[in-house]
Amino acid sequence: MSPVPKIAGRLLGLCASGLLLLQPGPLFAHGGEDHEHGPEPAAKPALQGGAPKRLADGSVFVPKPAQHRLGLRTLPASFADLVESREFNGRVIPDPAASGRVQAGQAGRVQVAGGGLPSLGQRVAKGQLLARLRPVAASLERGGQQALLAELEAQTALAERKLARYAELEGAIPAKEVEATRIELAALRQRRAAIGAGLDASEALLAPVAGVISAAHVVPGQVVEAREILFEIVDPERLAVEALAYDPAQALGLRDARLVHAGGALPLQFIGAGRQMREQALPLLFRVRSGAAALAAGMPVRVVAATASRVRGAAVPAAAVQRGAGGEATLWVKLGPEHFAQRQVEVRPLDGERVAVTAGLQEGERVVIVGASLLGQVR
Secondary structure, three states: OOHHHHHHHHHHHEEEHHHHHHOOOOOOOOOOOOOOOOOOOOOOOOOOOOEEOOOOOOEEEEHHHHHHOOOOOEEEEEEEEOOOOOOEEEEEEEEEEEEEEEOOOOEEEEEEEOOOOOOOOOOEEOOOOOEEEOOOOOHHHHHHHHHHHHHHHHHHHHHHHHHHHHHHHOOOOOHHHHHHHHHHHHHHHHHHHHHHHHHHOOHHHHHHHOOEEEEOOOOOOOOEOOOOOOOOOOOOOOEEEEEEEEEEEHHHHEEEEEEOOOOEEEEEEEEEEEOOOOOHHHEEEEOOOOOHHHHOOOOEEEEEEEEEEEEEEEEEHHOEEEEEOOOOOEEEEEEOOOOOOOOEEEEOOOOEEEEEEEHHHHOOOOOEEEEEHHHHHOO
């Protein structure tokens, strides 16, 4: 048998086997899977982890460990009738009843008296000699005074001789003429003494009140003009605050107040309000009751004065209130164990340390009173 038919038969067998392998077999799906709608979407990740996160609605997620690290503290809102207060800008001034100024009564040259000129912060007593002021005058004016003094001396000498002759002629001269000459001589002597004292005498500069030298504007030998302020004296334990009310109605019904500054708050006593506008504002005067040593004249402060009216609101610390970009007041409120949201509110001042929330907050909501500024930095 020829080998060609054998090779052809083997090739046919191999082709038949390949066709059988290429036939599609049955398809089996994995148990429990539905492939008609594509793959199942991934589940939304839960809010977990140790870092605070800003959510899409603007609220903040802060895990418990992070709250402890940030030192967050909350307080439930409790509404009540609170004493309404008004807030003013002011500055510290010396108490008008315990301060004074030393001014030059005339143009002159400053001279040292006693142990030298008083320095800043030096305590002085009432009536203490601070310095002397020797008058200065132009050469023509001084020359005129010297000429007048010489004329008076000549007139005085003539009056003395005339009175001496009258004494020799006692009984021949009427008594009234002798008395007139005696009076004229006394007047000439007084005029000569006054002009002579004006040429050389110096003016004593005395402290008008007891206190501390708060400002000294002179040095030895300085020439000053009349009414120029040379020294300012204040009592550091007696200071006052001058505030400005741009509406006269704000000055009605004011009671005791508090001074608020970087170092804390001090009690104030309301003295009274002016009745004349100054730069479109009405001046209000308060006296510092205690703690005046921590203040200095000219220091800008904030005054919170209580009134007789009341307002319905929730008292929260002033530090809990944040200011938005537009100046609106906001608070952070705790919505859940780890969920905080910022709330826009309306506030009114109470006592310098607290404010009254009158709108935007519900009874019992927990307000963040410590760490509110840190929540605003979460991104």
